[in-house]
Amino acid sequence: MVNSENAIVKAECLWKRFGSLTANECISISAHEGEVVSILGPNGAGKTTLLRQIYGELRPDSGVVTVMGLSPKEAKGRGIMGVVPQEATPFNLLKVHEHVEMLVRLRGVPRGMVKGCVDEALEAVGLREYGGKLIDELSGGMKRLVLVASAIACRPRLIILDEPTIGIDAQNRRSIWNVIRAARDEGSAVILTTHYIYEVEELSDRVYLMNRRIIMDGSPSQLRKVLPWVEVRVDDTGEVFRVGWDEAIGIIDDLVRRRVRFEVKEPSLEDVFIKVFGDPHEAE
Amino acid sequence: MRLSRAMVISKYILLSSRSWVYAGVGFTLIFPVLWLTLLRIVGNPQYLQYFMVGTVVNTSFLIPFIGTAQDMAYIRRGSTIYTVLFSNGADHWDIALGYITQTLLLTLPSIASLLLLSMAILGVRYGVAQIMTTLATALVIALSSSLLGYALGIGVRNYRITNQVSQVIPWPLLLLAPVYYPITILPQAIRLVSLALPTTYMALAIHGSLVLNPMELIRAVSVFIIICGCSCSLVGESF
Numbered sequence: 001m002v003n004s005e006n007a008i009v010k011a012e013c014l015w016k017r018f019g020s021l022t023a024n025e026c027i028s029i030s031a032h033e034g035e036v037v038s039i040l041g042p043n044g045a046g047k048t049t050l051l052r053q054i055y056g057e058l059r060p061d062s063g064v065v066t067v068m069g070l071s072p073k074e075a076k077g078r079g080i081m082g083v084v085p086q087e088a089t090p091f092n093l094l095k096v097h098e099h100v101e102m103l104v105r106l107r108g109v110p111r112g113m114v115k116g117c118v119d120e121a122l123e124a125v126g127l128r129e130y131g132g133k134l135i136d137e138l139s140g141g142m143k144r145l146v147l148v149a150s151a152i153a154c155r156p157r158l159i160i161l162d163e164p165t166i167g168i169d170a171q172n173r174r175s176i177w178n179v180i181r182a183a184r185d186e187g188s189a190v191i192l193t194t195h196y197i198y199e200v201e202e203l204s205d206r207v208y209l210m211n212r213r214i215i216m217d218g219s220p221s222q223l224r225k226v227l228p229w230v231e232v233r234v235d236d237t238g239e240v241f242r243v244g245w246d247e248a249i250g251i252i253d254d255l256v257r258r259r260v261r262f263e264v265k266e267p268s269l270e271d272v273f274i275k276v277f278g279d280p281h282e283a284e
Numbered sequence: 285m286r287l288s289r290a291m292v293i294s295k296y297i298l299l300s301s302r303s304w305v306y307a308g309v310g311f312t313l314i315f316p317v318l319w320l321t322l323l324r325i326v327g328n329p330q331y332l333q334y335f336m337v338g339t340v341v342n343t344s345f346l347i348p349f350i351g352t353a354q355d356m357a358y359i360r361r362g363s364t365i366y367t368v369l370f371s372n373g374a375d376h377w378d379i380a381l382g383y384i385t386q387t388l389l390l391t392l393p394s395i396a397s398l399l400l401l402s403m404a405i406l407g408v409r410y411g412v413a414q415i416m417t418t419l420a421t422a423l424v425i426a427l428s429s430s431l432l433g434y435a436l437g438i439g440v441r442n443y444r445i446t447n448q449v450s451q452v453i454p455w456p457l458l459l460l461a462p463v464y465y466p467i468t469i470l471p472q473a474i475r476l477v478s479l480a481l482p483t484t485y486m487a488l489a490i491h492g493s494l495v496l497n498p499m500e501l502i503r504a505v506s507v508f509i510i511i512c513g514c515s516c517s518l519v520g521e522s523f
Binding site: 057073081082090091 | 299
């Protein structure tokens with residue numbers, strides 16, 4: 001378990017209502033130095049509302065958010081956060097390097113460091129050669145990369161990425177993953193929301209499953225253990241056995257003796273997600 | 285609020301306006317030349333002073349008001365640019381001050397060009413004091429108009445409504461106020477209505493600047509200070 005001493009973000013029992021709709025019910029989360037924390041939940045689960053309270057765009061109805069011991073407003077003022085908001089588009093009429101430079105300067109980075117930070121961030125997301133291009137002329141995926149570069153430039157202590165890889169092709173998604181890992185390795189805390197569950201498995205040190213309130217949290221491997229089964233698929237017959245490990249060993253033993261091709265699959269985070277939030281197709 | 289952040293926002297919004305360079309040249313040069321030439325050909329010389337007042341009011345009120353209302357409606361409600369700026373370090377007042385500063389910087393050359401070209405084309409004579417006073421007054425008018433536009437732009441949730449309303453509001457403000465002609469021409473009923481319109485005091489302020497009448501100027505500018513105060517509190521409420 002991570003020690004709460006080095007928490008970059010601490011949210012304690014946040015409540016947020018919009019009229020009669022309660023978006024967040026007593027949500028407590030934390031993110032620590034060198035940690036990637038993912039927030040997973042179905043559409044309308046209140047993930048973005050939670051993030052907006054962390055970066056100070058919304059005030060919680062009750063509860064407290066602190067970022068390195070400061071209020072979100074103070075933390076923003078000190079340039080601690082780099083954020084890619086949900087469905088964000090960059091300022092299309094600027095050039096790529098100007099956009100990154102603008103946000104770096106808003107975070108109060110000293111002038112002498114700005115150019116180096118901008119170049120490094122553009123290099124990291126693979127946009128170095130597009131620095132002088134007008135953002136308006138880029139593809140949708142590249143525009144997302146501009147936002148990611150702007151958020152990670154100069155390595156803020158807290159990086160908040162609300163669905164950063166939507167609409168991005170596989171290669172560029174890998175670039176973003178590398179950027180997230182590099183930020184973590186250098187001690188930043190990264191809070192991530194995404195609908196790509198394999199992305200969460202790939203990147204996260206800790207995952208919160210939420211639907212207005214936190215339902216469970218833990219590392220991806222801890223969450224996978226919630227499902228006590230393993231799946232044995234027999235290639236030749238197409239049979240699928242979803243059984244406990246003890247029983248699976250017997251089945252595997254038998255398949256090996258019969259020299260039948262098979263594969264064994266442990267539960268994925270997606271299986272946990274479906275278990276926790278239900279399968280809409282089954283409901284139909 | 286930090287001035288340095290507001291200036292960063294100003295700088296990059298100004299940079300983004302390079303895409304509107306043709307409109308900028310149009311408002312700063314082509315419009316004044318054509319308009320002033322037209323006035324010289326068909327304008328009644330008796331009202332020349334009022335035409336100048338009206339044109340300066342039109343430029344310092346209309347463009348900052350409509351431009352700010354529509355831009356801010358888009359920035360705040362029609363796109364995520366506001367959220368990107370806000371979440372990455374700027375606070376609400378940084379964005380407001382940054383945006384309004386760039387509006388004033390873009391408006392100033394149009395007013396200066398209008399005054400200088402009027403001397404060349406209409407043959408009117410303004411001294412340095414008149415030009416400087418008029419520029420300062422026009423800036424105050426542009427500031428109060430831009431603040432009103434800002435309040436409208438961020439206050440209304442539906443940005444399409446703001447886009448339309450911001451184009452309609454100036455009509456009565458410019459047509460019912462004695463902007464291009466003396467107030468004595470207006471019928472009594474409209475004269476009373478015009479006293480409630482900010483554009484009436486804008487015209488008074490510009491007239492006071494061009495003829496260097498300090499009393500007229502001070503009276504009118506004090507109205508703008510009230511407008512600026514009200515707009516600031518409306519803007520603050522909208523955050």
